[in-house]
Amino acid sequence: MPNAGLLDVPDSRSFTLRRVAQRLLGVRRVVLTTHVNADGDGCGSEAAAAAWLEENGVEATIVNPTEFPQTFRFLLHRQDVVAELGTADADAAIDAADLFLVLDTAEPQRVGDLAPRLPRERTLVVDHHPAGREVVGDTAVQDPSAAATGEMVYDLIRVTGGEVPAASALGAYVAMVSDTGSFRYSNTTPRVHAVAADLLGRGIDPEVVYRRLFATAPLRRLELLREALSTLRFDEEVGLAWMIVTRETADRLNADGEDFDGLIEHARSIAGTEVALLFRETEEGKTKISFRSNGHADVNRMARKFGGGGHVKAAGALVDGPADKVAPPVIASVHETLHGSGGPRG
Incomplete structure (x- = not known):
């Protein structure tokens, strides 16, 4: 054997x-x-x-x-x-x-x-x-x-x-x-x-x-993807991509937690991306942040700055407040980390 x-x-x-x-x-x-x-x-x-x-x-x-x-x-x-x-x-x-x-x-x-x-x-x-x-x-x-x-x-x-x-x-x-x-x-x-x-x-x-x-998905999952992609932003300087899904969007589409599975991979797949982020507002007035790395960046360390954790290449955090308040400091922190490491590596 x-x-x-x-x-x-x-x-x-x-x-x-x-x-x-x-x-x-x-x-x-x-x-x-x-x-x-x-x-x-x-x-x-x-x-x-x-x-x-x-x-x-x-x-x-x-x-x-x-x-x-x-x-x-x-x-x-x-x-x-x-x-x-x-x-x-x-x-x-x-x-x-x-x-x-x-x-x-x-x-x-x-x-x-x-x-x-x-x-x-x-x-x-x-x-x-x-x-x-x-x-x-x-x-x-x-x-x-x-x-x-x-x-x-x-x-x-x-x-x-x-x-x-x-x-x-x-x-x-x-x-x-x-x-x-x-x-x-x-x-x-x-x-x-x-x-x-x-x-x-x-x-x-x-x-x-x-x-x-x-290979099986309800229609709302594709509608959620469409809405999330409309918020997609990419910082070419450091290779940082992010998307935001508000509570209003999730409620309107009747999206549940499972519908968000794999969503961040679309941001992660952009050529030149070092780190991808997904900000998702929860029913409790918090924002769930998913972190994904494509290479050398340690997103576990990034997430721990905001009370989260996980793996070197996949991590998460849950932060009090809506996405429009949570996202800017997280994006700034990740940008600073990536900038200090020399930005995207091709």
Whole structure:
């Protein structure tokens, strides 16, 4: 088997993953969660871990700080595994939980309203982002060398010596597809391809996954793209592109969080772009900022200046205030950083 060595769980995470697995499989009820505005890695990792837990006799409930996206509900081994925060089912699951498993983030501010309800001594973290100043739990496996948290959930299952359930395979695969940009980004490693090959060998149909994730969209999503592109601006001096979507626009089009997925990639695709920004006003009077880098710029550092974080090439922040107040200082800060680094590199 040519991929056998690549499938070995890396030493950098194997010991702590075993500790996490032992604790999870030693209890009766686990609540899983991820960051606000869950993406494919967060949802895929939750779906994979929940199916594995229930295969091993542990009751699992997914309770996220924001609504579980419809786009990723096909990953769930049963639809009622999700309890939306604020409902009686979610409250009951949180109150009854023996352990909490936080996936694809480790920072308290990224789990929103759930943060105060996560007892530190009973909260575990599996995450592939760089470590921040605070960790929400008492046992954390944080490994930025992993392409996606879904890759680490795959390893979590394998360190126990058990089989990977079909729903877990699908969740982990979608998590890796999402965070590697369909195996196009620089975090795509030989091991990612080996793990993907192993998961495909468990019955996943990549064409079905593609259609579910990328080839089906409501009309409002294209209308949102049209409106966002009308605000597109590009600073050729430093290679900075940005777009703004107001709350009025989102409300008029009935756009939800999923409709914004991939929107920033259109700004990022402009020739000469070093950093792309998307400013999106939320219902709570805040502005969500998405940062994307095409090369040398570290947008994780840029986002942290505004209370956010993420990866070197993909990060985000949530800032109080409307976009017309939030955008200018963020644009100025990013411009200054890029100008100091010499601007676009061609």
